[in-house]
Amino acid sequence: MNELDFSGKQVFVVGGSSGIGNGIAQAFRKKGARVAVCGTRAKASDYAAEGGSRLEGIDYTRLDVSDPLTIESFNPYFDRLDVLVLAQGAVIYQRGEFEMAGFRKVLEINLISLMACATKFKPMLQATKGSLIIVSSTAAFHATMGNPAYNASKTGALGLTRTLAQAWAEDGIRVNGIAPGLVDTKMTKITTDNPKRLQEALSRIPLKRLGTPADMAGAALFLASPLASYIIGQTIVVDGGLIL
Template identity: 80%
Template structure:
């Protein structure tokens, strides 16, 4: 029996793949034989460090500011075929910055509007390959996050976008699904994970009693992009150790 998780010969693009969850997903696809390209906000791969959760060796890196719609439209990929597109970009503003309209708009632009912009930018390439689109949202889509209205609204919107694009693009041979991570130890969650008291409280709410890892999210991504999930569309897989049970 063929290895259903062998991506040899496949081309994968992870937007937001320079660090954190996106980088973990990119490395997992590379380990399974895929050619993997990632996009990040900095000028070059050398501008990232392992301390930030970045491992870019063996990945083709390009700068892309997803808050700029024109930059997405004009983006020139280094490949002429695309089998899997993972949209893992994300932004959050703490200290009630999302209650100010500039902050609210900035987070919505990155976390929601850029998803649609990137998806439509690569729609034709995914159609040609009968490819897979995976949208990374958050368990925040399923409960209130009192201090972050834009983050919450954008992640809730991402789940709805996943459903709708899945229905709209199924006839094009594109399978669209999503992943809703729980509390994953990345630079975006340091406000919790680096605070012992907050971390202890968070772990008490997770039945598995541990934080998620980028590798945990990568396992779900490999599944959703593989033939193992060939009859699944429009679903957002919650990967949270039981946090929102």
């Protein structure tokens, strides 16, 4: 038996149109799952110009998670769900999160929408005894200068992961999380495109390299598999040792 074979399983990755979510979506597809992702753009081809987005073999649907009413009214095309990955994320640089409008915007996407999506799809996950995986960040374990909303939301995501895991275990739903470190995506270009900042960041990572979406995908595959059947409420740090 191959515990990492997801043939016949339906996976939905919110925020799977790019970055970490996209890497996780492709990993499940390669392991046999039927995978759907959502993003904010009208159609999959709108992401064609972005080198980090690979949507071949994946079903794309538009869903703007910044609007709770849109999540509530969302009508998925799939009639079953085995794995739900919540990988949506936003950050505002240049101290924009110190303005209340910016603070609320980031919290709405990074935290409020997690609960909205989790409760939206809970009945489907309960029907399959499925798995919910919440992507947070190592920012939850330390301060992040200039980004109070990002930090607060990712810290909140860890608490939500623990609490939903406890609450929903009796329904057969396993809830766990992943806390990525510095991963090479469009969201981290403020660091990766700046040679000085990049070198400083790499000096703090024992493995001396950036993480990749594929690195995060390995943890997601494990958590959704029978190999993790007795694990709930845990957030696995996948950071190359950054927070050591």
